[in-house]
Structure formats: C-alpha cells, structure tokens
Amino acid sequence: MKIWNKIKWVSGVVLVFAIVLATNLIDRDNFSKLRQSTTTIYKDRIVASDILFDLSHLIQQKKLTLATADTNLFKRSNATLSDSIQALLSNYEQTKLTDKEAGIFNSLKGQLISFEELENDYFTGDIDKEAFVQLIAGIDENLYKLSKVQLYEGKLQMLKSNKAMESVELFTQIEIIFLVIAGILIQVIILYTPKSKRKF
Template sequence: MAKSLNTARRINTILALAVVFLLVLATNRIDQHHFKTAQANMNEVFEDRVLVQDYIFSISRELHTRQMKLYGAVLQTTNSGSEQTENVSQILSKFEATKLTPAEYNLLKQFKSDFSTLEGLDRNPSTQTDVQLRKRKSDQLAALQQNLLELSEIQVRESRRLTRESQKSLDVSNLLANLEIFFLIVIGIALQVLIFYKSKKLAKQSAA
C-alpha cells in the first residue's frame, strides 16, 4: 500500500514538473514572437518610414529648385533640368521598393503621373506664351508638393502606428516574463511544501 502511494506521488510530481516545463516553454515561445514583432516593426520604421521621409525631402528640394528656377531665382551652377529629372527618377525607384500602404501606392502613382506631365511641359512648350507656360508649370509644381506633403503625413501616421504596436508587443512580453517568474515561484513553493510535508509524515511514521 505504502509503495503504491509513493509511486502515485512520484507520478504526480513528474506530471507537475512537466506542466511547469510546458507552461514556461509556451510563454517563452509567445515571448519570442512578440519580441520578433517589435524588432520587425522597428526595422520597418527605419527602412520604410524614416528613409522614405528623406526621399520625400530630397524630391521636395529638387522641385523647389525648379520652382525657383522658373522665376529666375537660381544661380547657373544649379543642376540642369535633365539632371534633376534623373535624380527624382532614381529617388522614386527607391521609394517604390519600400513597403507601401494602399494610400501611399495611389499617391505615389499620382505623383509619377503629375511629374511626367511636368516633364512634358518642359519638352513640348507648345504654342503657349511664356506667362501661360510658367503658370502651368507653377501649378503643376504646387500640386506635386502637395502630393509630397500627403505622403509625408502617411510616414508620420505609419511610424506612430508601428511604434504603438512595438510597445504593445514589448508590454505583453514583459507581462509574460513576470508571469513566468510568478509561476516558477508558486510551483517552487508548492514543491517545497510537498517535500516538507512528505518528510514530516515519514518522520512521524518512523517514530511510530
């Protein structure tokens, strides 16, 4: 009878330890998942948001130079129109290679279309007077700058969203780490109580 009870206790102890191991393993896996999510979001903030802001600034600067040149306010040392077009095209290619939201994709597509229209005005001035052509170019440049402003606002919103998600993942990870410690402490105390109780019971049986 005593031998059966000891075997049952051993089985219960093994099961308890197995449950503890599985709980710790499961929480660790979940913890790793949330940590990877936070890391991926931070990488996306830099590669697809911070760098894109730099692209937008560079394009905006090129457009501003064109606008100044349109009214004769730029020195002759400034890049030529073809060089500026090449610069903008290169930046747009980098922009397109990033992770785009649907709204971002549509705005970028519209920007490329409007930019092509601007290039067409430079290549084919048609029969318009200088004043009319300058007005059309100025309006087109203003529309492009507005488009860039909207793209920039998307970067801010997306960066804020990704940062919030990363913080949420880190908070969950921290909570799970605390739960792991709590479970280990509780199980440790429970095992100590069981061992102490068993030792005390064996001592009584020996004394009897």
C-alpha cells in the same frame, strides 16, 4: 524509487517545462513583433521621409532653374535632375506603401511626367503658365501629403512597439508568479506522502 515518487518527480519537471515553454513562446512572439515594428519604422518610414526630402529638394532646383529663365542652365542641369528624380521615385517604390500612400504616390508620378513634358516648352512661351503653376502646386501638395503619411504610419508602428513591450512586461510578471506557484506545487507534490491505512 517507488512508482509514486517517480510520478511526483515527473509531474514536477513537466509542470516547470510547460510553464517555461509557454512563456518563452509568448515572449518570442512579442519580441518578433517588436523587431518587425522597429525595422518598419526605419526601412519604410524614415528612409521614405529621407527620399521625399531629397525629391522635394530636386523639384525645388528644377523650379529655380525655370524661374531664372536661363535656357543654358536649364539644358545643363535638367537631364541630371530628371535622372536623380527617377532614381528617387524608384527607391520610394521599394518601401512598403499603404493603399492611401500608393494612391498619392501614383498621382505624384503622373504629375511629374506632366511636369517633364511641359518644362521643355516653358522657355518658348508655348505653355499655359497658370496650368503649369497649378501642376507645381499639386506636386508640392502630394509631397506634403506623403510626408504626413510617413508621420502617421511611423506613429502607428511606435504604438505597436509600445504594445508589444507592455505585453512582454506583463508576461514576465505572470511568468514570475507562475514559477513561484509551480515551485510551491512541486514542493507539495514531492513532499506529500499519502498516509498508510492503519490496520486494526
């Protein structure tokens, strides 16, 4: 095999390898973004929404216990409810919080501490009930805000997923075009033979 033929074959193989490698790296990056976005939607948004729902339910149970004015029921159920709320708060902290979300969550934790401190005095009447009602309203408001954060952040992750999928589709089309062009170039390189100079 002549040197020129070897150069043609090597050039063709290198060209195909370079195109396949480049498109593979781009596809891998896009699939990595897609996987990360999907994981984030589940771990940090759906799970967080579930925790908020459970937290809201437990707080409602506490409010109902207080509303019944049954001190025996309060004493029986309050410790269990408080422990469950603390466990949920701890689980929520394990999710990835945005700066805004962390601010709302810290405010909620502070409100729940105040709620715990005040509820023991609720039955004695040694409490500002109007302030207590406002505190409960503040807790409900922060739970609502946190649920809206989950919706907003989930939507952002969905948009990232869609963008990554669009990139994958685009680069797949570009890859096909490049492979067709590469195939044509390889054929030209392999089949091309320089004309020998005529001797006069």
